[in-house]
Amino acid sequence: MAGSAVIEEQKFSLQEVLDTFKLCLSENQDVYVEHYVAGWRGLVKFMNSLGNVFTFISKDAVSKIQILVNFLNGENGSHYVTIQSMVKYELDNQLVDLDKRGSHPESGSRTLLRLHRALRWLELFLERLRTSTEDSKTSVMCADAYNESLSQHHPWLIRKAAGMAFCVLPGRPTFFEVMNVGGAERVVDMLGDAVPMISKVYQITEDLYAQNNLLELP
Numbered sequence: 001m002a003g004s005a006v007i008e009e010q011k012f013s014l015q016e017v018l019d020t021f022k023l024c025l026s027e028n029q030d031v032y033v034e035h036y037v038a039g040w041r042g043l044v045k046f047m048n049s050l051g052n053v054f055t056f057i058s059k060d061a062v063s064k065i066q067i068l069v070n071f072l073n074g075e076n077g078s079h080y081v082t083i084q085s086m087v088k089y090e091l092d093n094q095l096v097d098l099d100k101r102g103s104h105p106e107s108g109s110r111t112l113l114r115l116h117r118a119l120r121w122l123e124l125f126l127e128r129l130r131t132s133t134e135d136s137k138t139s140v141m142c143a144d145a146y147n148e149s150l151s152q153h154h155p156w157l158i159r160k161a162a163g164m165a166f167c168v169l170p171g172r173p174t175f176f177e178v179m180n181v182g183g184a185e186r187v188v189d190m191l192g193d194a195v196p197m198i199s200k201v202y203q204i205t206e207d208l209y210a211q212n213n214l215l216e217l218p
């Protein structure tokens with residue numbers, strides 16, 4: 001048993017994780033919640049393999065993933081198959097706290113919005129990684145991507161803690177190794193494939209939330 005766990009760990013590749021985001025889009029450009037959360041699960045697994053410093057970040061991501069999985073497996077699960085159907089169902093049934101937190105503090109819509117904002121960070125970070133050179137610093141790329149996106153939604157204390165976590169990110173060579181995709185050239189190819197996909201999922205979600213005035217959900 002222990003042996004097979006090790007083999008499984010060896011097989012883990014960021015390529016598979018990012019491929020999950022490809023599965024998110026339906027023919028009609030709806031976004032499947034199941035694959036969206038599976039993508040995040042994989043990312044969290046990757047982040048955990050980088051060290052314990054990231055635990056406070058992964059804990060929050062895991063609890064948000066769990067909220068969405070619970071909806072998906074719950075009695076109203078059929079409404080949670082896509083982000084589009086989830087938003088419609090929750091809005092039609094007044095299941096979202098729109099202005100301030102009240103009786104629905106953990107709606108699917110507000111929970112997914114948090115991951116959606118983090119997806120923008122991921123898109124920016126991966127794009128930086130793709131165009132980086134041997135002497136680029138992952139900590140700087142990560143911080144720049146964060147400051148340009150997610151940090152705007154975080155209070156000072158979280159920004160401080162995130163900044164400290166970035167400082168202990170492994171350097172680019174180790175980072176690429178843990179991704180387990182192959183040499184730098186293969187990583188660049190893989191990212192060239194994955195980033196446009198992630199951008200698309202991000203943009204579709206962003207448009208949906210904007211149309212419904214949900215971008216500032218408390």
Ligand SMILES: CCCCCCCCCCCCC/C=C/[C@@H](O)[C@H](COP(=O)(O)O)NC(=O)CCCCCCCCCCCCCCC
Nearest residue numbers: 014043044046047056057060061114115118121142158162
């Ligand atoms: C690999 C480096 C990992 C750097 C991760 C960068 C993101 C930094 C985010 C810091 C979040 C700190 C935790 C707390 C967050 C919450 O306050 C906050 C608001 O929630 P609330 O409205 O319910 O209170 N939550 C959030 O914004 C959601 C954050 C979700 C973060 C997920 C990060 C997963 C990172 C996956 C890394 C994968 C890297 C792959 C690159 C090849």
